[in-house]
Amino acid sequence: MIKASNLSVRLSGTQVLHGVNIEAAAGQLTAIVGPNGSGKTTSLKAIAGEVPYDGTVSINGHNIKMLKPWELALKRAVLPQSTVISFPFTVREIVRMGLSVGAKADAADTDRIARDALEAVDLSGFAGRFYQELSGGEQQRVQLARALCQIWEPVQHDEPAFLLLDEPVSSLDIRHQLTIMRLAKDFCERGGGVIAIMHDLNLTAMFADRMIMMKAGRVHATGHPNEVMTDAVMEAVFGCTMRVNVTPAGNVPFVLPHTAA
Amino acid sequence: MPRSEMVMGDGRSQSFAARLKSDWHIGDRSRLAQLLILVLIVVAAAMFAASIMTGAADASLSNVLRWLLGMEGAEQALSVRDRIIILDIRLPRAVLGLMVGASLAVSGAVMQGLFRNPLADPGLVGVSSGASLGAVLLIVLGSSFFGPLFAIFGFYALPVAAFVGGLITTLLLYKIATRSGQTSVATMLLAGIALGALAGAVTGVLIFMADDKQLRDLTFWGLGSLAGANWMKILSAGPIILVSLAVVPFLARGLNALTLGEAAAFHMGIPVQRLKNIAIVSVAASTGASVAVSGGIGFVGIVVPHVLRMVIGPDHRYLLPASALLGGTLLIFADMIARTIVPPAELPIGIITAFAGAPFFLWILLRGRSHMGL
Numbered sequence: 001m002i003k004a005s006n007l008s009v010r011l012s013g014t015q016v017l018h019g020v021n022i023e024a025a026a027g028q029l030t031a032i033v034g035p036n037g038s039g040k041t042t043s044l045k046a047i048a049g050e051v052p053y054d055g056t057v058s059i060n061g062h063n064i065k066m067l068k069p070w071e072l073a074l075k076r077a078v079l080p081q082s083t084v085i086s087f088p089f090t091v092r093e094i095v096r097m098g099l100s101v102g103a104k105a106d107a108a109d110t111d112r113i114a115r116d117a118l119e120a121v122d123l124s125g126f127a128g129r130f131y132q133e134l135s136g137g138e139q140q141r142v143q144l145a146r147a148l149c150q151i152w153e154p155v156q157h158d159e160p161a162f163l164l165l166d167e168p169v170s171s172l173d174i175r176h177q178l179t180i181m182r183l184a185k186d187f188c189e190r191g192g193g194v195i196a197i198m199h200d201l202n203l204t205a206m207f208a209d210r211m212i213m214m215k216a217g218r219v220h221a222t223g224h225p226n227e228v229m230t231d232a233v234m235e236a237v238f239g240c241t242m243r244v245n246v247t248p249a250g251n252v253p254f255v256l257p258h259t260a261a
Numbered sequence: 262m263p264r265s266e267m268v269m270g271d272g273r274s275q276s277f278a279a280r281l282k283s284d285w286h287i288g289d290r291s292r293l294a295q296l297l298i299l300v301l302i303v304v305a306a307a308m309f310a311a312s313i314m315t316g317a318a319d320a321s322l323s324n325v326l327r328w329l330l331g332m333e334g335a336e337q338a339l340s341v342r343d344r345i346i347i348l349d350i351r352l353p354r355a356v357l358g359l360m361v362g363a364s365l366a367v368s369g370a371v372m373q374g375l376f377r378n379p380l381a382d383p384g385l386v387g388v389s390s391g392a393s394l395g396a397v398l399l400i401v402l403g404s405s406f407f408g409p410l411f412a413i414f415g416f417y418a419l420p421v422a423a424f425v426g427g428l429i430t431t432l433l434l435y436k437i438a439t440r441s442g443q444t445s446v447a448t449m450l451l452a453g454i455a456l457g458a459l460a461g462a463v464t465g466v467l468i469f470m471a472d473d474k475q476l477r478d479l480t481f482w483g484l485g486s487l488a489g490a491n492w493m494k495i496l497s498a499g500p501i502i503l504v505s506l507a508v509v510p511f512l513a514r515g516l517n518a519l520t521l522g523e524a525a526a527f528h529m530g531i532p533v534q535r536l537k538n539i540a541i542v543s544v545a546a547s548t549g550a551s552v553a554v555s556g557g558i559g560f561v562g563i564v565v566p567h568v569l570r571m572v573i574g575p576d577h578r579y580l581l582p583a584s585a586l587l588g589g590t591l592l593i594f595a596d597m598i599a600r601t602i603v604p605p606a607e608l609p610i611g612i613i614t615a616f617a618g619a620p621f622f623l624w625i626l627l628r629g630r631s632h633m634g635l
Contacts, residue, residue, distance in 0.1 A: 045524075048524075048528060049527070050524050050527060050528070068532070069530045069531060069532050069533075070530035070531075070532075071530075072530065073528065073529055073530025074530070076528075077528065077529075078524075078525070078528040080522070080524065080525060083521050083525060084522075085377075085520055085521060086378055086379060086520070087377075087379065087520050087570065087575035088570065088574065088575060089574065089575055089576075090290070090574065092289055093574065094521075097517055097518060097521070097529065098529065100514055100517075100518070100529070101529055101530040127289075143521075147528075150529060
């Protein structure tokens with residue numbers, strides 16, 4: 001389980017997070033949602049150990065400040081929003097970089113893992129392509145395959161591993177949005193945990209087990225999507241009046257921009 | 262059930278045979294890289310031998326080898342004069358060429374990895390100028406200010422002074438060009454030009470202040486040449502260059518991860534700050550030591566890694582050793598040209614590398630203009 005307590009972050013003089021509490025359990029897909037500039041990415045960066053923060057972050061009971069970078073790398077992998085590379089690496093070489101962490105099995109096994117990871121993000125056949133020549137959405141999926149390789153087993157030594165995803169589907173077409181969300185869900189079902197920053201409320205409602213709604217550097221509401229996605233929360237957080245509906249089968253909430261007043 | 266079949270949302274699953282036929286092996290350049298390194302070892306050895314045999318005094322390879330290995334009868338096949346030429350002139354020169362070439366090419370490759378940019382090069386961004394300044398400072402003010410330095414470091418004083426000059430320049434450059442983990446190419450190149458110019462100006466003032474004897478030392482040293490190669494120079498710069506080359510293999514995996522950005526490298530388990538510290542000190546040390554013994558030799562650090570990246574890709578596990586081998590080979594080759602093209606005089610080797618390297622650098626710029634976003 002990932003537990004971030006009382007997180008406060010200042011970035012170049014501005015207080016970006018004000019005492020944020022975020023919990024993400026293994027086996028669950030936790031979605032962080034909120035308007036632009038509400039502190040979603042900063043929260044994720046603090047949890048990843050990437051920005052200095054006040055408060056504590058722990059993974060499976062270990063304070064992350066006490067862990068070495070390579071120990072941390074075996075417990076969580078991170079997908080950034082976008083990655084620019086100025087050297088001509090092939091897709092295969094990028095994906096295999098995720099395998100260089102920690103103790104891994106023999107070469108044939110790592111080869112299989114890298115190939116399976118690429119297949120999981122629906123990029124089989126892209127191994128020999130140059131990363132720079134891919135579209136933004138394809139690059140994002142290559143990076144996800146790389147992150148998957150890093151924690152290929154969702155449970156290692158009886159400890160769950162976590163995927164931290166910063167807007168994993170925002171540059172993808174609808175088919176691949178579903179592919180990636182199913183992949184994340186599958187990772188949870190096999191015992192791992194996922195924290196994903198999301199913009200698409202409907203995909204979030206479909207796939208998230210828990211939803212954390214942020215506003216202005218604070219957590220505004222947490223809970224199951226059914227509890228968080230209400231007319232009142234939409235109005236308070238996004239500042240637009242919208243009707244939240246539910247699908248007839250399954251009772252999954254959805255919201256259409258058409259209903260905005 | 263294999264994991265891939267669970268993950269594929271549309272129920273598609275491939276047989277193992279079908280997978281084997283997929284082009285997974287394409288994009289794997291590691292075998293090619295290993296092969297190239299083997300070839301480069303052979304070429305470097307051949308070039309080394311050729312360099313020892315080339316020159317006014319004739320010496321066949323078999324005779325030289327037999328003599329160096331202390332075999333029977335070889336003593337008579339070579340004249341005393343030839344033996345002196347080979348042992349005290351050509352051999353140290355070839356060794357120094359190999360060392361300096363390897364050090365220049367590797368520090369170029371490491372710096373490019375550190376800045377995540379194929380255009381970073383110690384010569385181009387002012388690190389060599391900083392190292393020169395350190396050396397000139399020592400030559401001109403040596404007796405009055407740095408007496409204790411000589412006392413402590415002995416004949417290592419010059420390489421150490423050049424190392425300190427290079428280190429200060431590299432640190433300044435990194436501080437200026439890198440903000441929250443992202444390096445701006447334009448800032449890096451412009452700051453490098455400014456720092457290089459500043460170091461050059463201070464060097465100019467020092468030369469202006471120098472007396473006749475110091476001026477002679479400076480001119481002799483600053484020619485950018487392997488002409489003064491002797492065992493003393495190898496002994497003074499060699500250990501520094503060898504140590505900084507020896508740590509480089511341990512940087513390879515970290516530099517690979519660093520190409521995805523500092524944050525991503527940290528996510529992947531790399532101790533980024535330590536990696537950067539080691540890389541900066543190693544670049545400054547090997548550049549400083551090279552500048553101290555051979556003056557400014559440009560373009561090796563940018564051309565060699567670039568050519569290799571086009572053939573075997575940017576994976577530093579192969580790029581770094583291949584750069585060392587090709588850099589050493591090229592510098593020995595350039596030195597052979599330098600000392601045979603206008604006999605009996607010698608051209609400074611820096612002129613040769615500039616003639617070959619500068620047009621190549623322009624070509625890189627023109628070629629990269631379209632897709633590198635420079």
